[in-house]
Amino acid sequence: MFRYVLAKLILTIPLLLGVTFALFVIGQITPGDPVLIMLGERALPEEAAQLRASLGLDQPWYVQYFQFVGNLLRGDLGISYRSKLPVAQEVISRLPATVELASAALVFAVIIGLSMGIISAVKRNTIFDRLAILLAMLGASMPVFWSGLLLIVLFAVNLGWLPASGRGTPAHLIMPAIALGAGGAALIARITRSSMLESLSQDYVRTARAKGLGEQIVILRHALKNALIPVVTVVGLQIGGLLGGAVLTETVFSWPGIGLLTVQAIGQRDFPVLRASVLLVATIFTLINLGLDILFVQLDPRIKYR
Amino acid sequence: MPRLARRTFLTQLGAAAMLTPLLAACQQQAAPAGTQPSESGSQSAPAQTGAGTKPAAAPAKPAAGGELRVALESDVVTLDPPMFTDVYSNYVSSQIHETLFQVDHDMKIVPMLAEKLEQPDDKTYVITLRKGVKFHNGEDLTADDVKFTYARVMDPATKSPRANNLTDAVESPDKIEVVDPSTVKITLKGPFAPFHERMTAGALQILNKKAVEAAGADYAHKPVGTGPFKYVEWKTGEYAKLERFDGYGGEKAKLDRVTFRPIPDNNTRMAELESGGIDFMSPIPFEEIEGLKKAGKFDVQVTDAINISYMAYNTQKAPLNDANLRRAMNYAIDKQEIVETIYVGLGAVAITPLNPSNWAHNPNVEPYKYDPTKAKELLKQSAYKGESLELAFNQAGEGPKLAERIQAQLKENLAINLTLKPMEWGAFLTYIRGGDQHQMFLLGWSGNADPDSILYPLFHSKNLGAAGNRAFFRNDKVDELLLKAQTTVKQEDRKPLYLEAQDIILKEAPWATIRHGIHSAALSKKVQGFKLHPLNRQLYHNVTVQ
Secondary structure: OHHHHHHHHHHHHHHHHHHHHHHHHHHHHOOOOHHHHHHOOOOOHHHHHHHHHHOOOOOOHHHHHHHHHHHHHOOOOOEOOOOOOEHHHHHHHHHHHHHHHHHHHHHHHHHHHHHHHHHHHHOOOOHHHHHHHHHHHHHHHOOHHHHHHHHHHHHHHHOOOOOOOOOOOHHHHHHHHHHHHHHHHHHHHHHHHHHHHHHHOOHHHHHHHHOOOOHHHHHHHHHHHHHHHHHHHHHHHHHHHHHHHHHHHHHHOOOOOHHHHHHHHHHHOOHHHHHHHHHHHHHHHHHHHHHHHHHHHHHOOOOOOO | OOOOOHHHHHHHHHHHHHHHHHHHHHHHHHHHHHHOOOOOOEOOOOOOOOOOOOOOOOOOOOOOOOEEEEEEOOOOOOOOHHHOOOHHHHHHHHHHOOOOEEEOOOOOEEEOOEEEEEOOOOOEEEEEEOOOOEOOOOOEOOHHHHHHHHHHHHOHHHOOOOOHHHHOOOOOHHHEEEEEOOEEEEEOOOOOOOHHHHOOOHHHOOOOHHHHHHHHHHHHHOOOOOOOEEEEEEEOOOEEEEEEOOOOOOOOOOOOEEEEEEOOOHHHHHHHHHOOOOOEEOOOOHHHHHHHHHHOOEEEEEEEOOEEEEEEEOOOOOOOOOHHHHHHHHHHOOHHHHHHHOOOOOOEEOOOOOOOOOOOOOOOOOOOOOOHHHHHHHHHHOOOOOOOEEEEEEOOOOHHHHHHHHHHHHHHHHOOOEEEEEEOHHHHHHHOOOOOOOOEEEEEEEOOOOOHHHHHHHHOHHHEHHHOEOOOOOOHHHHHHHHHHHHOOOHHHHHHHHHHHHHHHHHHOOEEEEEEOEEEEEEEOOEEOOOOOOOOOOOOOOOEEO
């Protein structure tokens, strides 16, 4: 297993380099000049030229790319075009906020998704089941900038129970986590339901009931456990989705994480910040996938490391 | 590696999942105890060049003034004054730092850290500093700090994007001399009338030499100024917190604290205001102003801004190099209707690029009043052959609505087909810089008190393209007038030059001037003592929060 993990880790290096290369190419293709954006409506030629040179933007892009990779290998992510502050510090200081939001959203998605899925499967074709399916569809199809706003209007403006935006107390976390986790919850609920339905019709469930076990034990111990593998797969995939979805959620709720930083960096063409944020998220994503691979082996003894 | 039993593993996984939110919650609570006041909030007020307060003869006893929470549309970029170009950084920085002079509510340039200005000749500025002014670190303000600050802005190693505030007029840092601890003498390359106002620019906020040298590259997180509020903490993306500076040289601020919070989403910012999460926002999203006024829950302030929104023609590019075509379109646009419908009557139809309140505004130009008949006549006199034209604009904000209205009016009155090209801001700036791509575009300009800050960048041929003159307007007479006005010192001598320049600009019609805009702010009723400034300087000196 150690060799397996090591091999996977080594493979992430070309992957991340590929990500940075793609970012450079996209940066080249995208119209918009960081210098012009910084100087705004009044960009004097001398100042623009000086600024461009001082940011290294007067070099051809491939030269800039190799400089970037060289600095990266030395652990230097560069200086923000805009604030002239070190990028690494900025990006890393935003990471806890995003991790906090994504974990809270994941917990919400798993708890709500699993319980709704189980109850739906057990109470198949009842009003509750229909309602849960409807809710799941709503959750999956509502974009976060819409559902987030609805939450804000209801809980912050009308009821005054929760702060509308920002970070600081656990209360600040509730709405963003729900808005971000709703899609995942819906997906998990649907997968759990169908997986549960399948395992509830298996022989071992009938056997368990025949043994005279209580219904609760039958459902939770026997049916659910065997229904979990597809659910775990979906949960794993959700983590990536949550990191991506954080971009919108963080904007709606002014949540000071990587997503908000990324959006600002795109608007300003602040490429060093953008590269560092994307690189960080890509690294996390890769590591999570690796973690999932290991997890699957633990869950299902039939899967082997190769 | 020993294999975990599946059962154990799953149990642990479940436990970890349950613990995560708890851990997160604990971390959350630990942090705010030390650093976060009871409520989060943000306030925003744009100030480009210098915000502060006038010194008072006797320092008054500060009344307990509470905390003002201001919403910013976007985060502070840096708190190192020569390094920012955005208004929101200056909202915060101008509470911490002060400039030598400031522009008051009547658009007069008045002393701030300076006590007086003497000009032995047209190119020499002798500035006496106020006595007894202290920096937040306890140091006295001296002429050395002024020289240090200005020399730092001019130094190419600083890489200030706003160095031109000084380099336009001052040859080298040697020309900034310390006469005695409270007197600075600045000798310009030649007479340069806008220099007085340049000293109100945010980039020229006076810093403490010792503090800058001690902080090094980290100054943005360790700013030390003479302003009414001192720096507490800036957590990027989250908040910037300031507190009252009790050693302030003049009348102390009344507020205990000011907290700025970036809330980029318009709807969320409004919700924060409605739910009491913030006390102050400026500007108000346009479509919300009327509703907020009617609701009566907030103090809604609106004031005329020193700015201009315009549609420019690329005057070097056929068919728009034909002045008659440009004039025809100017007469075909109903600006009054635009102001009333798109801008719900807020702001004013622009006749010339200068606001009517500007001392150099020419009220006697022949305005482009809406006149479809005249427009048609002029179109006939032009060489225009019916080709469709393109109008580029920033897709955010009011651009799309304005563009659609103009498109409809030109179609109706002149049968001109306008192709609309909405663009993302960064792409748009690149598109209109070179002069070889764009035909027509919509843009705005914010000026200062001096007419030079508007007419020179926008119409002098030295500033073609990204420097401001994106209409690529070249007119020798206008060039001459604007340069002469810049190097003439007395206002009464400058005025006729600007009047004539406006006359020519209107006749040549490189632009359709559309509208002079407004600044707006919404304040919670708990907030007292704030008055919007024409340059949207954020002056919180007299503000209290109940």
